Amino acid sequence: MKIIDTTTYFEEDMVMDVRFNVLNEYVDKFIVCEANYSHSGKKKNINFDKSNFPKFKNKIIHLVLEDEPKNLEDESSGEPHIQRSNSVKRINYQRDYISNYLKDFDDEDFIMYSDNDEIPNLKDINFKKLKSKIILFKQKIFYYKLNLLHPLLNWFGTKCCKKKDLKNITWLRSIKNKKYNFLRLDVLFSELKYMNINIIDNGGWHFTNLKTPEDLLKKYLNDEMHSEFKLRNIGLDEIKRLMNKQVVGYNHFIDSTASNLEKHSTEFQLEKIDINFLPKYIVQNSSKFKDWILE
Numbered sequence: 001m002k003i004i005d006t007t008t009y010f011e012e013d014m015v016m017d018v019r020f021n022v023l024n025e026y027v028d029k030f031i032v033c034e035a036n037y038s039h040s041g042k043k044k045n046i047n048f049d050k051s052n053f054p055k056f057k058n059k060i061i062h063l064v065l066e067d068e069p070k071n072l073e074d075e076s077s078g079e080p081h082i083q084r085s086n087s088v089k090r091i092n093y094q095r096d097y098i099s100n101y102l103k104d105f106d107d108e109d110f111i112m113y114s115d116n117d118e119i120p121n122l123k124d125i126n127f128k129k130l131k132s133k134i135i136l137f138k139q140k141i142f143y144y145k146l147n148l149l150h151p152l153l154n155w156f157g158t159k160c161c162k163k164k165d166l167k168n169i170t171w172l173r174s175i176k177n178k179k180y181n182f183l184r185l186d187v188l189f190s191e192l193k194y195m196n197i198n199i200i201d202n203g204g205w206h207f208t209n210l211k212t213p214e215d216l217l218k219k220y221l222n223d224e225m226h227s228e229f230k231l232r233n234i235g236l237d238e239i240k241r242l243m244n245k246q247v248v249g250y251n252h253f254i255d256s257t258a259s260n261l262e263k264h265s266t267e268f269q270l271e272k273i274d275i276n277f278l279p280k281y282i283v284q285n286s287s288k289f290k291d292w293i294l295e
Helices: 013-023 080-099 169-174 185-189 213-221 236-245 280-284
Strands: 003-009 029-035 060-065 110-113 118-120 134-143 148-162 197-200 204-208
Touching: 003 013, 003 080, 013 029, 013 118, 013 280, 029 080, 060 080, 080 169, 110 169, 118 134, 118 148, 148 169, 148 204, 213 236
Parallel strands: 003 029, 003 110, 029 060, 134 197, 134 204
Antiparallel strands: 110 148, 118 204, 134 148
């Protein structure tokens, strides 16, 4: 039985360094998938380089995706909903490209998927004793700095199952973040709702937006998943204001049918926490990450 960690990559070497070092003692292989285009469809360089992580070079499988999905819609109208739909298709296509490279692993091997800034806590997990079909990791979410916590929010980033149960990575990513009662008839007809789920409560850390204001603006303007930044003309000054105030201008709790503008109408205060709640690798190398730890 092996543990296979799978993720996608854009240009996040610092987060990948944390990921590899935190998971190395538990994981048998790291699969990193990178596309030569952004979520918005712009061509990009291949940035991941295994030589930057020599300690893990024998564990890392680097996949390069060169073609785009075949079912993209025409974006010439400039309609945000079309651009966003195409962005989702590119994201899912990149994730599912990983699925094509899992055939050499055994049916009993565990396949984990996370976005690269979602790092599971595997310290106390005995995979051999896990009986549930699906494993969900309930994670804490941090913005801008490694120790700047969103205190009200739990994040279900990392999800896991055995290879024999895996349909594809997009399916795994899309599984609902709760354990359903057997009395729910809709569970019997759904591929995304499950009763046989194990939720890991102390499930890790989601380190999001660990970027300078300039790089964060670049990310938002090149990602149609954040089209509201274009619609609201949010610029560098506004991003700096949010970061300096240590607030998040996004409402994770609003109804999913709300518009992007409505979702960005509320600010939530972040909370500085002691770094000892972070992965041991960060604590032991705090000087290395000093620019990303709030004093």
